Amino acid sequence: MTAIDCPGLAAPTRPRRTPRQRRDTRAAYAFVAPFLFLLLLFQYIPLAMMAKNAFMDYSLLNPDAAKFVGLLNFEDMLVFDDARESLAATFLFAFGVVAIVIPLGFVLALFLNSKLPARGIVRTIIMLPVVTSAVVVATMWNFLLDPSNGLVNGAVTAVGLPRQPFLTSPDQALVMIAVMTAWQQVGFAAILFLGGLQGVPKELAEAARIDGATAGQVLWNITIPLLSRTTLFVVVIMTVFSLQAFAPAFLMTDGGPQDSTNLIVYHIYKTAFVMQNAGYASALSVVLLVIVLGISLLQMWLLRARWNY
Amino acid sequence: MARFRKPVLLALVLALILLCFFAPFLWIVSNSFKPQLGIFSDVTPISWRTFLPMDPVWENYRSLFARTNILQALLNTAIVAAGQVALTLLLCAMAAYALTRIRFRGSQAVFVVILLTFLLPVEALLVPLYQVVSGLGLSNTLTGIMIPWIASPFGLFLLKQAFEELPRDLEDAARIDGAGHLRIFVSVILPNVKVPLLTLGLVTFLFSWNSFLWPLVIAQSPEVQVIQVAIAQQGSPTQLPNWGETFAGATVATLPLIVLFLLLQKYFTQGMAMSGIKG
Numbered sequence: 001m002t003a004i005d006c007p008g009l010a011a012p013t014r015p016r017r018t019p020r021q022r023r024d025t026r027a028a029y030a031f032v033a034p035f036l037f038l039l040l041l042f043q044y045i046p047l048a049m050m051a052k053n054a055f056m057d058y059s060l061l062n063p064d065a066a067k068f069v070g071l072l073n074f075e076d077m078l079v080f081d082d083a084r085e086s087l088a089a090t091f092l093f094a095f096g097v098v099a100i101v102i103p104l105g106f107v108l109a110l111f112l113n114s115k116l117p118a119r120g121i122v123r124t125i126i127m128l129p130v131v132t133s134a135v136v137v138a139t140m141w142n143f144l145l146d147p148s149n150g151l152v153n154g155a156v157t158a159v160g161l162p163r164q165p166f167l168t169s170p171d172q173a174l175v176m177i178a179v180m181t182a183w184q185q186v187g188f189a190a191i192l193f194l195g196g197l198q199g200v201p202k203e204l205a206e207a208a209r210i211d212g213a214t215a216g217q218v219l220w221n222i223t224i225p226l227l228s229r230t231t232l233f234v235v236v237i238m239t240v241f242s243l244q245a246f247a248p249a250f251l252m253t254d255g256g257p258q259d260s261t262n263l264i265v266y267h268i269y270k271t272a273f274v275m276q277n278a279g280y281a282s283a284l285s286v287v288l289l290v291i292v293l294g295i296s297l298l299q300m301w302l303l304r305a306r307w308n309y
Numbered sequence: 310m311a312r313f314r315k316p317v318l319l320a321l322v323l324a325l326i327l328l329c330f331f332a333p334f335l336w337i338v339s340n341s342f343k344p345q346l347g348i349f350s351d352v353t354p355i356s357w358r359t360f361l362p363m364d365p366v367w368e369n370y371r372s373l374f375a376r377t378n379i380l381q382a383l384l385n386t387a388i389v390a391a392g393q394v395a396l397t398l399l400l401c402a403m404a405a406y407a408l409t410r411i412r413f414r415g416s417q418a419v420f421v422v423i424l425l426t427f428l429l430p431v432e433a434l435l436v437p438l439y440q441v442v443s444g445l446g447l448s449n450t451l452t453g454i455m456i457p458w459i460a461s462p463f464g465l466f467l468l469k470q471a472f473e474e475l476p477r478d479l480e481d482a483a484r485i486d487g488a489g490h491l492r493i494f495v496s497v498i499l500p501n502v503k504v505p506l507l508t509l510g511l512v513t514f515l516f517s518w519n520s521f522l523w524p525l526v527i528a529q530s531p532e533v534q535v536i537q538v539a540i541a542q543q544g545s546p547t548q549l550p551n552w553g554e555t556f557a558g559a560t561v562a563t564l565p566l567i568v569l570f571l572l573l574q575k576y577f578t579q580g581m582a583m584s585g586i587k588g
Contacts, residue, residue: 025411027491035460038400038459041441042456046440050433060436123578130581131566131570132567134519135519139541140559143555149352244432269526273439281436
C-alpha cells in the first residue's frame with residue numbers, strides 16, 4: 001500500500017500524524033464493522049456450531065435437548081452404508097459433469113474466440129441455461145425426460161430407438177442428472193475458457209504457423225498447454241459446484257431409484273429436516289466441508305507456482 | 310469444394326447448438342400456451358407443431374395466477390432480491406473502501422478473516438445456519454431469507470479489485486479540502502466504480518432470484534414463499550395432471566431474469582466470469 005499523504009505535506013504534518021492515524025483507524029473499523037459483524041454471525045458462528053453439533057445427538061425441533069455422543073455420528077457413517085453410497089453417487093455425479101463440461105466448454109470457447117459468424121447468438125444461447133435457476137432447469141428436464149410424453153423420448157422414438165425410462169432407472173438416473181447439470185453449466189465453463197483463450201498471446205500461434213505447424217498442432221502443443229491454469233480452475237469450480245448440487249435430487253428423483261442419486265447435500269437436508277437427526281447431518285456436513293476445503297486448498301497449492309503465462 | 314463445405318458444416322454445428330440449448334426453452338414456453346392434450350399429442354411425431362402453439366390459449370396462466378400463490382411469491386422474491394442487492398452493495402463497498410483506501414492497524418487480519426470464509430461451501434453450513442437464523446426469530450421472514458448472504462466475500466473481492474485500480478490523486482484533492490472518509494467514499498469513490506457496482510448488483514440479483522435450498526428450509530409458510538420454492542412445489546410430471554400450468558410457472562419465474570440478461574448481457578457475463586472464483 002502507498003502512503004495516503006502527498007510527499008510535500010508529509011514533513012510538516014508529521015507531529016499531527018498520530019491523532020490522524022487514530023482517526024483513520026476508527027473510520028476504517030466503522031466501515032468494515034457491519035460486514036464483519038454479519039460474517040461472524042452467519043459464517044463463523046455456524047461453523048463453530050457445526051463442529052460442536054457433529055458430536056451431538058439432537059433434533060431441530062428441540063435443539064435444547066441435545067446429548068453429547070462423542071464420535072458416534074462418525075462411527076455410524078462408517079458402519080452404515082448411507083454416507084458412503086451418498087458420497088460415491090455425489091463424486092460420480094461430479095465426475096460426470098466435469099467430464100462433459102470441460103471438453104464441450106473448451107470447444108465452445110474456441111468457437112466464440114474465432115472469427116466465425118453467429119458468435120454473438122451462440123454466446124447468448126449457451127448462457128440462457130446458466131442464468132436459469134436450478135429449479136426451473138430441473139422442472140424443465142423432468143418433463144423433457146418423462147417416459148411417455150417427454151420431448152427426449154419423442155426424439156428417441158423418432159430415430160427408431162425404444163423408449164427409455166431415464167429417471168426411473170437406477171442405471172440411467174444419475175447419468176441423466178449429470179447430463180442436465182452439464183447442459184446448464186457448459187456455457188459458464190465456455191465463458192471462463194474464453195477468458196483464458198483471450199489471454200494467450202497471438203504471436204506464439206502465428207510464429208508456429210509460419211514455421212509450418214498445422215492448426216491442430218498449434219491447438220495441441222500451444223493453446224492447450226497454455227490454458228492448463230484455466231482448465232484446472234474450471235475443473236475445480238465445476239467439481240465444487242457439483243458436490244453441492246441439490247435441486248436435481250430434490251425435484252427429479254427424491255434421491256432414487258435405489259438411492260442412486262442420493263447426492264450428499266440432499267442427504268444432509270433429508271437427515272436434518274425430514275428425519276430430524278441433526279447431529280448426524282452435522283457430521284455429514286463436516287465431511288462435505290473437509291472435502292470441499294481440501295479441493296480448494298489443493299487448487300491453491302497447484303496454482304502457487306508461477307507457471308502463469 | 311473446401312470453400313463450399315465449410316459454411317455447410319458451420320450451419321450444421323450452429324443448428325445443433327440451437328437445438329440443444331434453445332429447443333428445451335422453446336418447448337416449455339410454447340407448451341405453456343397449449344391445453345394438456347395438445348402437449349401430449351404434439352410430442353410424437355416431432356414436428357414444428359411440437360415447438361409452436363398453433364392455437365395459443367391463456368388458460369394455464371389464468372389458472373396459475375388464480376389457483377396458486379405465484380403472484381405473492383413473485384412479489385416476495387422481488388423484495389428479497391432488491392433488499393439483498395442494495396445491502397450487499399452497501400456493505401461490500403464500505404468494507405472495500407476501508408481495506409483499499411485507508412491505512413489502519415489490523416487491516417491484514419481483517420482481510421484474512423474475510424478471505425477464509427471465501428472457501429467455505431455454503432451448503433455445508435445449512436443446518437447450523439438454520440439454527441442461528443431461526444434463533445434470531447427470523448424464520449418465515451423475508452429478512453431471514455436474505456440476511457445471511459449480504460456480507461458477501463465475493464462482492465468484497467470484486468469491489469476491492471475495482472477500488473484498487475482507482476488512482477490516489479482522486480481523493481487527495483478532496484482530502485486537502487478537508488473532506489472526511491464518508492464524504493470521500495460517497496462523492497469521490499462511488500461515482501467512479503459504477504460498472505463494478507452494476508456487475509455485482511446483477512450477479513447478486515441472479516443469485517438471490519434463483520436461490521432455492523436456503524429459502525426452502527427457512528421460509529416455508531405460503532405468505533413468505535419465494536418463486537423458486539413455489540415452482541418446486543408444483544410437482545412432477547406424474548403427480549400433477551396439468552403440465553401446461555407448471556410450464557407457465559416456469560416461464561413466469563424465468564422471464565424477468567432472461568429479459569434482464571438480454572438487456573445487460575455484457576455485465577452479466579463479466580460478473581459471472583468473476584464469480585467463477587466462487588461457484
